[in-house]
Amino acid sequence: MTQIIQQALNKTNDYSAIKDIKRVAGGSINEGFFTETENGRYFIKHHANSPEGFFELETDGLLLIKETKTVSVPKVLAFSDKKGEAFLIIEWIEGRKTPETQARLGEQLASMHQQFGEKHGFQKDTYIGTLPQPNGLFSNWLDYYRDRRLRPQFELGIRNHFIGGKRRERLERLLYRLEHWIPEEIPPSYLHGDLWGGNWLPGPGGNPYLIDPSFLYGDRHFELAFTELFGGFSQEFYKAYTGEFPFADYYEDVKPLYQLYYLLVHLNMFGESYGGQVDAVLQHYV
Template sequence: MKVTLVKALAAAGDHTNIREIKRAHGGSINESFFVETNKNKYFIKCHPNSPKHFFSMEAKGLQYIKDTGTISVPDVLAYSDEKEAAFLVLEWIEGQETVNTQTLLGCQLAAMHEHAGEKHGFSQDTYIGILPQPNGPYDNWLKYYRDRRLRAQLELGMKNNVITGKRREKMDELLKGLGNWIPEDIKPSYLHGDLWNGNWMAGPGGRPYLIDPSFLFGDRHFEIAFTELFGGFSQEFYRAYSDRYPLDPHYHERKPLYQLYYLLVHLNLFGEVYGTQVDRVLTRYVG
């Protein structure tokens, strides 16, 4: 692994001596390290067998967010998707959450959501965790969400044998009637795409940073729904967001349908432990 780290540092333009390497918190998919050299400090993620374009898609998502000028992300210093030696080199971010951090997070996320793309979806396939997310540009949010998000997870769940029988029948029925709850004429906002509580952090001065995006353009309520699924975001966060960019009055009617996507992802990744929550959403909408 040290060979890969040295290669990553060289790609970032740092050929100085390594002073310290230690494991860093960074999820279960990659091997993550804090690396300090005579020149700088870095956060480096490595993957010995990464999927195609794995780190380049993450780097691209971070750049899209950065380009809005609304909320901080770590600077991308280098990346490679080379087989057996893939890596992503980011600046090292260090700080403590303050009483204002989540207020800033809510306000700045709303500001990011105010930026819009030309189409829904994304030009290339991406990943959520290690699961591929098929993409493509769509004029219509409903069609994108139905076909590229929910249907894709349905097909994977059938393959994994976790969506069968009544569950499959209800999924089919839900997809046929999805337009009863999901609108078509939605602005394609810039979205992080995987915004749970572990994918943001406090930096210097308590400033919030977004990390590990699975970027797309889409309905901003899809993002907010996921923040509510597993918790960890304060009332100050939601208040600040709504003060800047009020939610649609019908948001709560479709919130579980947006959370369903992430529950299906977890069902496909981790199995039946998430089956009950999936079934609860399906029963709510199709009986």
């Protein structure tokens, strides 16, 4: 790894001697390393068998969030998607949470969600973990969510033998009746796309940073629903968010429906341990 890391650092024009390399725990997709040279401190992600465009897409997401000037993201220093040597180098972010950190994150995320694209979706296909996410730009959020989010996971689940019988029947009925719950006129907010508790961290002064995006434009409540699925966000976060941008009246009606996408992703990635949660959502709607 030292040779790969040195080659990666050369892409940043840092040719100085490496002083320290430490493996950073926490990611299930990539290998992560804290690296310090005579000139700087970096976080380097490496994937030995990354899919096409993997780190380029992550870079795109970080830059789009940065352009909103609402919530901080690490500075991207270099990336490569070369097979066997793919990497992403970003600045090393270090800090501690303060009592205000999560409130700041709520306020800043609400500000980001008030930045809008012209259409829903994204112009490039992306990934959730390493699973492909087919995209495209849609004038209608309902069509995008059904045809580019739920349906591909549904079809993958069938191929993986995780979706069949009653589960398949209920999912088919839900896809057919989706318009009963999702409003047609929804503005396409800037979304992180994979915002669980492990994809933000505190930086200097306790300022929150977003990491590891899977960017798209869409219904902001899709993002908010995922924040509630696995935890990691405090009541101060939600209070601050709603103080800037209150939830729409339909949020509670669609929350499990939006969480269903991420549960299907986890079903396809990790197996039947998520099947019960998928079935509970389906029983709620069908």
